[in-house]
Amino acid sequence: MxxxxxxxxxxxxxxxxxxxxxxxxxxxxxxxxxxxxxxxxxxxxxxxxxxxxxxxxxxxxxxxxxxxxxxxxxxxxxxxxxxxxxxKIYSYPEYLYEQTKDKKRVIVGGSHGKTTTTSMIMHVLRNCGIQFDYMVGALLEGFETMVHLSKESKIAVFEGDEYLSSPIDMRPKFHHYYPDIAILTGIAWDHMNVFPTFENYVEQFALFVEKISDSGKLIYYEGDENIRKILPRCRPTVRTIPYNTFPHKTKNGKTYLEGPEETGLQIFGDHNLQNISAAYLACKELGIDDHSFLKAIASYKGAAKRLQKITENPGSVAYLDFAHSPSKLKATIEAVRQQYPDKKLLACMELHTFSSLNADFLPQYKGCMASADQAVVFFNPEVVRHKKLPEITTSDVKKGFAGKKLEVFTDNSALLKYLSEQDYTNTVLLIMTSGNFSGIDIKTTAEKLLHP
Missing domain, CATH: 3.40.50.720 (NAD(P)-binding Rossmann-like Domain)
Structure with a gap:
């Protein structure tokens, strides 16, 4: 070929x-x-x-x-x-379907948690010795590429992105995959440049569930009212399977899954425990028993930039996370707050995407950093101009976030100066971005802050 x-x-x-x-x-x-x-x-x-x-x-x-x-x-x-x-001209998702149309396809969709849930399923399948094709939005430990296709495998596990397919195909990518097992983690408005209203955005997920194969399954987070509203759009032959936060407890800063076997995790946070529930149900549909799933998930360390620990000292720790949309930001900050209730939490995020830099979208961020002791937001006005968006000001950001403790910076040298002046004793430094704060080496900076 x-x-x-x-x-x-x-x-x-x-x-x-x-x-x-x-x-x-x-x-x-x-x-x-x-x-x-x-x-x-x-x-x-x-x-x-x-x-x-x-x-x-x-x-x-x-x-x-x-x-x-x-x-x-x-x-x-x-x-x-x-x-x-x-x-024959294909978009990226069309060709993935072409390669896997005769396989059982597991597609993970949702506004947040897609990469993590997909990578959890991949981790378990690999640990169980099962061959599978995959596509995931981050490079994972133990996997050389973000895409793998083979002649031998009978299963394909794809992260289902709702963004557009190609310049000549304006349909969301996940509309091309026709899942046998679909997962929806949650719906929270994103990609405002493509889906100008929330109703239009939700409709893309309704169309996604309509494309689940006959006798397929939809595994969905039952705590999301927007998902519940689109359930009637499933075919009558599709079985809907709800999930919630996996039963757990926390001891000495470590999270354990409850059940016949107490399973210690290397990750934390309610959002991750919900992702585990989704992965567990998907793996069960693929024939993996409880013992095998729990044994495998205990060694799962997470995807790159998803609550990734980048440095620590005896009293403090720094994490890097991809969070940038309101729902991701809120879930990530609350997860860290719950895991480290006795530490100061300094949360620093970058507005970098089209939606996040849009003045009309900023109110969606209201209260999403409230769990942090110190909240910092950075944006670069040059990026706003490059995306051809109306100008936003630091006052616009403060008003949108409605945070009394919020510091806003538009110059990364001023941001670095502020961060270097903070006391990191007994502190969690949480850095969240889909970019790099206009050229900051994030890991090196965190090392310097926690190891002065």
């Missing part, structure tokens, strides 16, 4: 390219620029484009498929050539 990738350098795209290369396919690709780590990983596999840019001459009639990345534009010259030749 000969496959060409238009915009091969993206996080998802380059992982799919690597997966197909490992499967024995002939892979080529183009992009206008490729950054690390995609660049090095593609180079190591021998499939890094020799030059940046778009080259229609790469599009030939002998290609079996062209995969179009979201980064490309609709007028891309390679795309136009592929259309002229009548080649």
């Amino acid at each position: 000969k496959i060409h990738f238009i915009a091969i350098g993206g996080s998802a795209m380059h992982n799919l390219a690597l997966a197909l290369h490992q499967k024995g396919y002939t892979v080529s690709g183009s992009d206008d620029e490729i950054f690390e780590p995609s660049k090095s990983r593609l180079a190591a596999a021998g499939i890094l484009p020799q030059a940046w840019g778009w080259f229609p001459e790469k599009i030939t009639a002998d290609l079996d498929a062209v995969i179009l990345g979201m980064h490309a534009r609709e007028d891309n010259p390679e795309l136009q050539k592929a259309k002229e030749l009548g080649l």
Whole structure:
């Protein structure tokens, strides 16, 4: 099979390219620029484009498929050539389905917890010696790539993203997967640039549940009223399975699952215990018994940037988390507060996404950092201008968050100065972002703050 990738350098795209290369396919690709780590990983596999840019001459009639990345534009010259030749053009999610349409597909959707729940299922399956295909939104310990496809496996586990599929396919990615086992973790408005109203956003999840296969299952968090409202959209033959927070207790700062076997965890937080419940039910549907699941989940350390411990000293600790939307931010801060009730909690987050930098969306953040002793928010006005959004001010942010203890910074040097002046005795430093605070080395900074 000969496959060409238009915009091969993206996080998802380059992982799919690597997966197909490992499967024995002939892979080529183009992009206008490729950054690390995609660049090095593609180079190591021998499939890094020799030059940046778009080259229609790469599009030939002998290609079996062209995969179009979201980064490309609709007028891309390679795309136009592929259309002229009548080649099969797939979006990233369409091709994943094409590769797995004869397998049992487990799709994890929701506004939060997708990556963690997907990675939990993957961790358990691997520990149980079960072969499976997968796609997940973070690089996980023990897995070389974020995508894996094989001829032998009979199961596919995908993170179901609700963002758009490609420049010529404006449907959410997870509409392409047609799950046999679907998971919904929760619905909280995100991607305001694509889904301008909450009702429009919720409708995407309703369409997702309509696509569950006949005699399929929907595993859903029963505490989410928005999910409950769309349950009637399931086919009558689909079995709905609710879940809640897994029964647990905390002893000496460690969380244990309750049951016939007391299982100590390496992660914490109600949101993670809900994710465990979802993973447990999915694994049960895949034939994994309770003992095997509990034994495996005890060694699960979490996905990168999901409450990832980055440094500690005898009295204090620093965590890095991907949280940026209101629901993720609130859940993460509350999890740390519950796990460390006797420590000061300094929570620092970056507004970085289109939605978070939109003045109309800021009120969604009201009270979401209330559990922190000190709350800090950073945004870069240049990023707001780059995204072509109306200007926002520090006053807009303070009003949106409605936090009396809130400090807001627009310059990362001023932010670093503030953080360096704090006392970190008996403290949890929680850093939350989907970016890097406009160029800050987060791990090095945390090391310096806790080990002055």
